[in-house]
Amino acid sequence: MHLSALITGTNSNLGLNIAYRLLEEVPTGDKLTIIVTSRTLPKAREAIDKIKEYNEKHAHREGILSFDYILVDFSNMVSILGAVYELKKSHEKIDYLFINAAQGVYAGIDWIQATKEVLANPVKASTFPTYKIQRVGVKSRDGLGLVFQANVFGPYYFVQQLAEPLLSKSPSPKVVWISSIMSKPSYLSFADLQLLQSDISYEGSKRLVDLLHLATYKDLHTKYGITQYLTHPGIFTSFSFFQYLNPFTFYGMLLMFYVARLFGSPWHNISGWTAANAPLFACLKAHPAHDSQEKKYGSACSYNGKEYLKVTDVDPSGKADVAKYFQDLKLQWDDRLKDQISDTRKIYADS
Template sequence: MSLIKDSVKVMITGTSSNLGFNIAVRLLEQLPNDKEITLIVTSRTLPKAKESISEIKNHVKNNIPEKTKLLEFDYILVDFTDMVSVLSAYYDLDKRYKHIDYLFINAAQGVYNGIDWYSATVEVLKNPVDAVTNPTYKLQRTGVASNDNLGLVFQANVFGPYYLIHRVKHLLAKGGKIIWISSLMSHPKYLSFNDLQLLRSPESYEGSKRLVDLLHFASYRRLKEEDGILQYLVHPGIFTSFSFFQFLNPFTYYGMLMLFYIARMLGSPYHNISGYIAANAPVAAALGKTKQSLKVGSACNRSGKEYLKYEEVDTTGKEDVAKYLEDLSKEWDEKLKHQITNSRQK
């Protein structure tokens, strides 16, 4: 593979997800045609990376053929719940690139254990819009740690990506952009400062996204002033994600989809349903169309016409979160200082 030396470098974590795929295609649609593009796909496994590349290639060929000759692919194998894998991804990036223009942190792992169907039924009957906007009936396991002895969801969604950024900051310096994908459900109530690794939390996924919010507001000014890196915080609203399909059958899936459309018709701005609409805010941020000082969400009206919705965030505790992650990074710098791996050998 001959990587294009002066191309625009785009790296998307979680490229194989519905949102990751749509971030890729929307960005490719909107980037100008005057420069080559290197799209860096990430995955835990090589077959999945190849599958993602194939799907994006087919979409480009059929929908934006003018980009075909401008586009080149690369892949990075990384498992954010494995710190050696994260370090290996850093070594591969540092070896092959001098600069990364766009880094989308689309990590989204949960430890779901099913659905409390009784609670789900009660919530839908009481308030169908709220039931599919702020659901409390998704069951999550507690106490799940990674092999690195870190909270698994904390590591997958927050610390693993944060540590990668910590390592590749020099590649993003002087103009690179980081886009953190948060969630609509990242309320302060989901995070306890006595449990920052979310090991005791029954809502570890939501707590991880609250940490992402606080991390962004603690760090975006410093990244800009010290490194020339622009960091943005977005959320995709509510859309059809494949991560929860294992707990649904055809009846419950289409029932959920129907409730999404009902919520949209009743005025919910967040039920985008389409992954393409959900990718609006991440791509708009990457292209400099949003503010760093606000969280911006993908939204649409009753007819599905998309727009951006700006939100203010309660940033209480942001410095505590930033210091915790900084200190933890130093610990792992020490633990990993003699560890060198190459992800392409996995």
């Protein structure tokens, strides 16, 4: 059997560990193609080198292991269109698609607020922090809310564009959205779906992911035979926020994570490998007959780090509004990009 898995955000700690676990958990005799995505060629090559190195040191797959890369920026609609065109040229099908988009517009940390929260409640401070400073009103070059487009609308458009030509060609295609534990309904205002007025745009984007999944999974299955699941990785060390931490604050953060876990938090996985547990379960083991697509599947662990799956409910309030907004916006961009399709084909033909 030949399986193809496309992982967005492959260079992240979570993206790499999803790839590592695919090497271990896809039957070793199967041919496996891993398609990495990045905004730059050096980062794409770096991700492939790391995955190859892991296979040589740990997985030792017997079947053929191959790689491809796609350069794509989910905050750029033309880039998304170009990526889809490249995928259609070079692949007959995609079996697994992991939507691991996690862009923020962070500006730093409010250290005074962080100190207060940690002293008052270290578990809450490390689970639902309010001390991360995020810029407000940041737009992409396409004129959309940057975090809204990069984390939700861009990936949604990508899935819709890949549904018929590639995903539907798989005998059992899976789309796995990576949400977050930080996706409370209170983090999203329906008067600001593009998150341009929000100072918690990252968290709001993950609440949108939850609602978008609920609004689309049935339609994807009816039209294209695609099974879609919603997951989250819990809390783990992420590369995206390292620039705001020095060695002292980094190890302080790690200590706080371990304390939270000892105090009974199931979500402080810390390890990227453990964080990838739920996405891999949804991809390789979940079945709609006994694993509801209405739920969110979270990576969890015990106090000593033993991983397990924790399933939670998702508040569906507002999913119909989100469905309509995204459908209307997709139609607008279909119209805006209709001439770009032929231009993109010409660019690639001439290159």
